[in-house]
Amino acid sequence: MMQKTLPVLLLVLSNVFMTFAWYGHLKFPGAPLVKVILLSWGIALVEYCLAVPANRMGHAVYSAAELKTIQEVVTLAVFAGFSVLYLKEGLSINHLLGFALIALGAFVIFRSPF
Template sequence: MASLLSPKVLPILMLLASNVFMTFAWYGHLKFRSAAIYAVVLASWGIAFFEYWLAVPANRIGVQVYSAAELKTIQEVITLGVFAIFSVVYLKEALTWNHLAGFALIACGAALIFKA
């Protein structure tokens, strides 16, 4: 349990959770296209509030062991993974080979950030 609370692991878990909230805030309303835009914006802001309560502390904790560029890279890779799952499971959209190839190229770029 203590290893989950370490500055190396906890920020990643918090960024993962924050990205789930943010993905719903940004894209969840697409299933409710008939809803008024003001309603979905307000709902999205409400969801994003919780995202910030995870992301900001995650970065504060993570900067103890990661650079800002590394934290941003971790967040972006998590975002792609969360979004891929979200789009298939929630939005019922297929991931095509070009989506997967593009995500893989982004992951390769992310790996460069951590190259010592």
């Protein structure tokens, strides 16, 4: 059980850091770009320290395609929460429908073969 869940938990944590690295600076449009880039690199380093072990451990129980699918779904979920809670931006019905279609794709990947 832990063998399947730990990689997913690490991917969630890594995505939180990566989302802050990529989008956290948007709340500070006046910050110098060089400063933002360097800070983002530092945050991304933490993300890599979580994502690489997650993928290495996860590959023992998931295929690479399944790991990528998990990562994409986690990324969208983390981003949706980040967008609403941190950036204070709403998600439109189009965003939600698009995310749902991606989730449907993930369902197909994890479904037993037809």
